[in-house]
Structures are given as C-alpha cells and as structure tokens.
Amino acid sequence: MGGFVNSLATLPEQPDEDSPAIDQRQFVNSLGKGIAVLEAFSSHPGAMSLQEIADLAGLDKSTVQRMAYTLLQLGYLRKGLDGRGFCLGTKVLDRAFDFLRSWPLIERATPVLNELQLGSHERVDLSIFDDLTICYAIRRQSKRQTFYATLVGRRIPTFCSSGGRAIMARLSDGEVDSILRRSDLIALTPKTLTDPDAIREEVQRARREGFSLVHDESLIGEVAVACAVLDHRARPVAAVHIAGSLSEWSPESFAKRFSPLAAEAAGALSGAIAPF
Template identity: 55%
Template sequence: MSARPDTLFIQSLAKGMKVLECFAEHPAPLSLNEIAEYCEMDRSAAQRMTYTLVTLGYLERGVSGRGFMPGKKILERTFDYLRSVPLLERATPLIVDVQRESGERVELSLFDDLTIIFALRRQTKRQTYTTTLIGRRLATVHTASGRAIMSHLPADEVDSILARSQSKPLTTRTITDADRIRALVAQAAADGYAVASEESMLGEINLASAVLDHEGRPIAAIDISGSLADWDAEAFAKRFAPMLMGATKALSGKAGLS
C-alpha cells in the first residue's frame, strides 16, 4: 500500500527553496542549465523559479548579467531570525567579553540535530574569511561543540545521532569511529567541556561547553578556538575551560532562550 500524499506540502514552494539551497554546494554564479541540473528539474521549471526569485530579490544576476547568485533579500531574513531568538541577544555581550579576555576566536552555535550552525562569531585577525561567517553548518559528531551538546543528551539520543550521521570528515584528523566519539562524549560529560584537535581545520584546537535551557536540554554551545602553534591541548583547556564554562553557566537554565 503506497503512502498517502502529504496534502499540506507545497511542491512548488519546495522547488523554489531548492534553487536557493543549491548555492550551498556551489558558491558561485550559476547558469540556468546548472541550476536545472543541480536541482533536478527541467530547464523550463528552472527558468520560472529563477525569474520569480529574481523578481522578489532572493536571487540576483551575476556580473554583467551572467548567471544567478543569492540576492541581498536573503540577508533580511537572516536579520529577522537573529533578532527573534532571545538567546542570541543575551549571549552577544558574553561572547564579546570572552573573546576580548581570551584573545582567541569565540563562537556560539545552535544545536540542530545532526548539525550545529554558527549564529555568533567573534574572530581574531588570523582567521580566513569563511571561518568568520555565521550560518555555516558542521556535523554534530565531528565538532567539540556538537560533542559538548551530546554529553547532555540521553544515551539513546546520542546513538540515534551517530546512526543517522553521514557527514564526511573535514580533515585527515577528524574522528569518525562511533565508539571513539561515544568515549569523547562521555569525557565531555565528566569534564563539563569537549575538546577537538584539528578535526574541523588543521592546526586548530577547539574547546566547547553546552548551553542548556530551563529544562536542562542542550540548545547551543560556546567554543573557543586557538592555534596549535601557540597551544597544546592540555594547556589550552587549563587556560580557557573555566572561562568557557562560566559563560555557558551564565546563559543556561533560563526560560525562553530559544
């Protein structure tokens, strides 16, 4: 017996969103044929979608009118989201203070099941452009922030995240073995913070602690990132873990955070 169609799901709207999402994997102006190929739709449908999105401002034409790229209107929706989440307003001055005191990159990421997504980032001068942008997603299982969050979840939820994760390692040092990740999550639960070394970027160490809501559920994490040219893992954790856990404790346990 075939599954009943979802009568509330609007296919045409989903196709339009898919056009916007194809730029996640292809960050450059795309031709109409490329959009049709990446979104698995015929050229006529792609033409209608791109025309509508350009008219609304969510797509723009590339240099000299060649190809399509995300439009400035998308930034307005980012603004709408950022100002609607109380956690981000409360966290911003804390993130600024921690970055100023530590001298290292400090970020807040939101928990979104299999991924974390960066919502606040305070960088140092040595970071590359893409590592300073909000909106970047990384795998929960492969990050210090994700493992700090997982350390506050029941074992069955940790197992579910591990079973459903299919992300590719970001570096040659990224840990992918499920048993090793469980051990790191258990260590984070014992320590109150998680450490990842060169798993997101070679030469970088990350230290993270989870932010909990008023029911004790993890909803976010704050992390501090440093260079292995300046620190070893033990010294980095000893220096910054108290500062980090103080910041997450100050944010945790409040109603209406998310």
C-alpha cells in the same frame, strides 16, 4: 561551507525511523522546489547557470527557470556581475537579520561573548544546535582566521565539532546514537573521527569533564573547547566555543586555560531562555 544541501524538491518514500513523518497532504512541493534552488548555492557560492542550479537541486531545467525568475523578482536571487547566471540576492540577508533578532538567547549572548573574546584573545563563537549540524550565530574573530571560518551561518556536522559533542554530552545515549546513525560520517580533515564508537568515547569524555575538546577535526591546525548552553528545561540548544591555533597551544594547555572560561559563559546563558 558546501556539502550540506538538503534538497526539499523530492521527499523519501520511507522517512528515516528517527525522523518525523512528513504529511504529504500538507507539504507544498512548489515551495520545496523553490527552497531547493536557494539551497543549491550552499555547494557553489558564485554565479550559476540554470543548468548548474538544476543539477545541484535535483530539478529539471524548466522548473528551475520558473523558480529562478520568481526568486529574482522577489530579490532572493540576482543576476551575476556580467548579467549572466544567478547569485543569491540581498533579501536572503534580510531573513538572516530577522532570525538573529528573533531569539532572545542571541541578544543575551552578544555581550557575554564580547567579554569572553576580550578576556581570551581567541576566537569565540555561539553555535545553535540543529540536529545533525550546528550553525554559528555569533562569531568574534581573533587575529588570524580563515575567511569562511569567521562567517555567521557556517554549518559544521554535529558529530565532529566541539560544540556538537558538548551538546551530545547533554543528550541521552539513545539521542546520540540517533544523531550518529543519521549523520553522513564523512571526514572534513584527515584527522576527523568517523568511527561511531570513537565519537561516543569523546562524548562520554565531554560528559565527565564538562566540556568538549576537539583539534584538527574540522580545520587542520585549530583547537577548540566548547560547553553546551541549556534551555529552561535543561535541554541543550546551543554551545559556546573558544578556538585557537595548535601552533601556539597544545590541546591540553588550551583546555586547561580556556575550558573554565567557556563553562562560565555557557552557564551564564543557560536556564532562563526558552527555545524557539
């Protein structure tokens, strides 16, 4: 899903008050520019010219040319099918593999989500909390899904996702306010809540009910329930989702049927696993 490029090529002179200050003496600008080149592909998954990459990364073309050549030699970029332009290389998948095998929660969650999918016959996911977004680390597909919605690595804004709101329900009001203040409250669908007070109400509802229910906000026609996974300090680090179709379920009937299953799975994963 595009729209979440976080360019490291240039840093703000005044960091956000909620964000940790960046030590310019420690920050390696050239490395940041290389990462910005890779992140440009989040907005354009196909082959791109040097100029297209430069425009998306916020860099000049000559810098991008050097970065692209280096990344090409290292396998993180490859030439397009016709030999023109650049695409992401397979080495990117190697680093995703390294990440997935590095965190015990993902290994522990895999059989739990397999059983959850067999029992629910709907799509089930594990997402990881990453401040302003959640990132899907495990996805178990049901009978009908949009292609990109089945892929590991997809990011959704925390403020409008079932998993994100379930996680925010386990944070303090101040932490919730910080997430909302720093988020780009841009609607993904015509029904996405973008009013901070309305989102806070949904977070409060999730606190009371023990799960978050979201429908039509990240994908029209989809309903999802989610429960937070807590680490050994009772801090939210991930979420278990169950998602279905509004053509088959009302939001209320979906929540009644599947919120206990999501809560049971999240509970089974909580408590014993330390964060990174």
